[in-house]
Amino acid sequence: MLKKLLSGCVCAVLSAVMLTSCGRKAGDVASIKKHGNLVVYTSPDFPPYEFIGEEGKAIGCEIAILEKVASKLGVKLEVKPAQFDSIIMAIASGKADLGASGFTITDERKQQVDFTVPFDRSYQYLILREEDNYKYLEDLAGKAIGGQVGNTGMLLVEDAINKGELKDTKAELKQFKTASDAVLELKNKKLDAVVVDKLVAIELSKQNEGTKAVQLLFKTAEPEHEDFGMIVKKGNAELLQLLNATITEMKESGELEVNLLKYSEIARKLQDK
Numbered sequence: 577m578l579k580k581l582l583s584g585c586v587c588a589v590l591s592a593v594m595l596t597s598c599g600r601k602a603g604d605v606a607s608i609k610k611h612g613n614l615v616v617y618t619s620p621d622f623p624p625y626e627f628i629g630e631e632g633k634a635i636g637c638e639i640a641i642l643e644k645v646a647s648k649l650g651v652k653l654e655v656k657p658a659q660f661d662s663i664i665m666a667i668a669s670g671k672a673d674l675g676a677s678g679f680t681i682t683d684e685r686k687q688q689v690d691f692t693v694p695f696d697r698s699y700q701y702l703i704l705r706e707e708d709n710y711k712y713l714e715d716l717a718g719k720a721i722g723g724q725v726g727n728t729g730m731l732l733v734e735d736a737i738n739k740g741e742l743k744d745t746k747a748e749l750k751q752f753k754t755a756s757d758a759v760l761e762l763k764n765k766k767l768d769a770v771v772v773d774k775l776v777a778i779e780l781s782k783q784n785e786g787t788k789a790v791q792l793l794f795k796t797a798e799p800e801h802e803d804f805g806m807i808v809k810k811g812n813a814e815l816l817q818l819l820n821a822t823i824t825e826m827k828e829s830g831e832l833e834v835n836l837l838k839y840s841e842i843a844r845k846l847q848d849k
């Protein structure tokens with residue numbers, strides 16, 4: 577019985593894996609059409625870009641872009657939740673057709689995957705307890721700083737601790753599975769600040785009473801913007817082109833902006849329930 581059950585499990589796991597590997601070339605448009613599904617990996621903890629909606633499914637303004645791409649291809653969009661810091665490798669090794677997770681376009685990441693044109697621009701923000709007034713990176717000297725593992729914001733803080741503004745200040749970086757997990761620790765006073773992208777910081781601070789979001793500033797430099805793109809396996813030019821065309825269309829028509837607001841509102845209503 578146990579054996580039967582086990583082999584059943586193995587089969588289920590195998591068929592899930594095979595869906596995107598066996599006989600299916602990840603990110604290849606002909607293959608996507610043939611199999612009737614566009615498979616995306618996402619870390620749905622990043623409102624308004626991607627988060628879990630009322631029906632337990634991932635929704636958000638990035639998912640809305642992909643619904644449109646899938647309908648152009650005449651296929652079904654299949655959204656698979658994954659841990660944020662595993663997605664780039666998964667896409668580079670062909671486990672899904674693409675990754676959509678508020679990815680900041682960076683030169684390092686460009687060595688592993690290809691990026692679409694940007695669909696939004698962001699800045700790093702701080703989530704703080706209401707009574708605190710840090711705003712410069714330098715204000716975080718000696719403090720406990722947290723965020724989601726693998727995020728660009730974490731790399732920024734890590735750099736500052738290793739060789740920059742926070743060096744030798746006893747500032748400490750703590751990385752969590754999601755930014756929300758970090759915010760809980762902030763509320764429990766185990767952290768002094770959470771670093772995360774602008775709109776997400778605004779959403780999470782609205783969802784968590786006693787916290788606020790402010791832009792992260794630097795005493796000696798202007799804050800740098802980050803552009804968000806989706807990712808495909810290197811060389812998947814046809815899919816990339818279709819994604820780019822759809823993003824550009826939705827940007828130019830204003831639909832993208834409307835969706836950002838729409839999904840911010842949906843995320844807030846979910847929280848009020």
Ligand code: ARG
Pocket residue numbers: 618619620621622626660676677678679680681724726727728729773802
């Ligand atoms: N923009 C940041 C980065 O690329 C954070 C993205 C986090 N995304 C998510 N869905 N949790 O590292």
